[in-house]
Amino acid sequence: xxxxxxxxxxxxxxxxxxxxxxxxxxxxxxxxxxxxxxxxxxxxxxxxxxxxxxxxxxxxxxxxxxxxxxxxxxxxxxxxxxxxxxxxxxxxxxxxxxxxxxxxxxxxxxxxx
Amino acid sequence: xxxxxxxxxxxxxxxxxxxxxxxxxxxxxxxxxxxxxxxxxxxxxxxxxxxxxxxxxxxxxxxxxxxxxxxxxxxxxxxxxxxxxxxxxxxxxxxxxxxxxxxxxxxxxxxxxxxxxxxxxxxxxxxxxxxxxxxxxxxxxxxxxxxxxxxxxxxxxxxxxxxxxxxxxxxxxxxxxxxxxxxxx
Numbered sequence: 001x002x003x004x005x006x007x008x009x010x011x012x013x014x015x016x017x018x019x020x021x022x023x024x025x026x027x028x029x030x031x032x033x034x035x036x037x038x039x040x041x042x043x044x045x046x047x048x049x050x051x052x053x054x055x056x057x058x059x060x061x062x063x064x065x066x067x068x069x070x071x072x073x074x075x076x077x078x079x080x081x082x083x084x085x086x087x088x089x090x091x092x093x094x095x096x097x098x099x100x101x102x103x104x105x106x107x108x109x110x111x112x113x
Numbered sequence: 114x115x116x117x118x119x120x121x122x123x124x125x126x127x128x129x130x131x132x133x134x135x136x137x138x139x140x141x142x143x144x145x146x147x148x149x150x151x152x153x154x155x156x157x158x159x160x161x162x163x164x165x166x167x168x169x170x171x172x173x174x175x176x177x178x179x180x181x182x183x184x185x186x187x188x189x190x191x192x193x194x195x196x197x198x199x200x201x202x203x204x205x206x207x208x209x210x211x212x213x214x215x216x217x218x219x220x221x222x223x224x225x226x227x228x229x230x231x232x233x234x235x236x237x238x239x240x241x242x243x244x245x246x247x248x249x250x251x252x253x254x255x256x257x258x259x260x261x262x263x264x265x266x267x268x269x270x271x272x273x274x275x276x277x278x279x280x281x282x283x284x285x286x287x288x289x290x291x292x293x294x295x296x297x298x
Contacts, residue, residue, distance in 0.1 A: 007287055012260045015233025015241065016154050026146055026167065031139040034175045 079107040116144065116188060125187045128178060138178065142171055145188055148261065149195045155256040156199045156249070158231075158241070159224040166202055170195040185270050192263075192271045196253055203249055218245045243293040247286050254279055255286040 121144065127137035149170060154163035174181075174194055181190055207217050225231060225241060233241065244252055254272065257263045258279075265276045272279065 007259075007291065013233070013237060014151060014260065015231060015237040016151070016158075016160075017230045017232045018150070018160060019230065022164075023143075023146055023150070026150075026164075027139065027143045030142045030146075030168070030171050030175075031135075033172065034135060034138060036135060 075107045116148070118186075120144070121187055125183060128181070128187075134178065138175060141187060141191075145191055146171070148188075149191055152192060152256065152261065153195055153199050155244075155260060156252060157202065157224070158221050159228050160230045162202065162224070166195065166198050169198050173198070186267075189267055189270050192267075196271055200249060200253070221245055239294070240290070243290045244286075246293060247289060251282050251286050254282045255290075258283045259287075 121141070124137040124141050124144075127133040128141075146167060150163055150167050153166045153170070154160065157163050157166065170191065174191055181187070185193075203217070206220065210216070210220055222242060222245060225238075231238075244255060247255060250272070254268065257268050257271070258265075263271075265279050268274075268279050269276050274282075
């Protein structure tokens with residue numbers, strides 16, 4: 001059987017086919033794959049959470065050092081009071097204010113230096 | 114290629130607007146996935162490989178959409194990406210499976226025989242076998258001209274080649290295929 005191929009007179013025919021509905025499914029697949037990503041409320045507010053955490057951290061550090069400074073001031077005040085008026089009432093009152101012995105010793109040693 | 118050029122031009126402009134970009138691109142996929150699929154399919158022959166390469170083509174185009182400046186038509190740009198993807202795939206297949214072009218031809222023929230989505234008759238199967246004997250770039254040129262009737266000027270942009278060289282390449286391809294048929298008869 002002869003199969004001469006005549007380019008002049010033989011019109012090109014596409015011999016291939018695809019599964020049913022292939023191009024429609026393909027278009028939907030690409031549309032979904034390229035769709036802009038929806039950002040959730042949690043993702044959108046994430047920078048604000050980071051900022052709030054940073055502010056809280058700075059405030060905590062500040063409060064810690066302020067508390068330390070305030071304790072020093074109280075100790076100094078109490079020690080001064082003790083030195084100027086070393087009566088039993090003053091000692092009692094200071095002890096009632098829960099100033100520790102160690103704090104008083106620290107102040108006296110510091111003063112001695 | 115039966116493409117509504119006016120609509121494509123409008124969609125190409127819309128690609129530059131971020132709010133319209135996704136919708137415009139989706140419409141371009143609807144319009145051009147068919148011709149680009151056939152362009153790829155005639156090169157790799159199997160539906161599964163053509164499907165993967167078509168997807169890669171559009172995803173790469175989407176990722177590089179900012180680099181599309183409109184120097185060429187959008188369909189020419191997509192054909193170019195598809196051609197590069199296909200030629201790269203065939204080169205990788207060659208390295209992965211085989212070392213000579215004869216073996217590559219056999220692999221593609223086996224793909225064709227195994228593919229259930231080939232509806233061609235005996236003459237068309239023989240034509241596909243004859244086309245497979247051409248070097249890959251010449252096959253690309255032959256398919257674009259013979260099946261899709263793409264103008265040489267557009268082919269020149271897609272293939273980065275001169276019109277004269279493409280005309281010569283097509284002419285030689287036709288002569289080779291005719292010679293194969295004559296030898297077989």
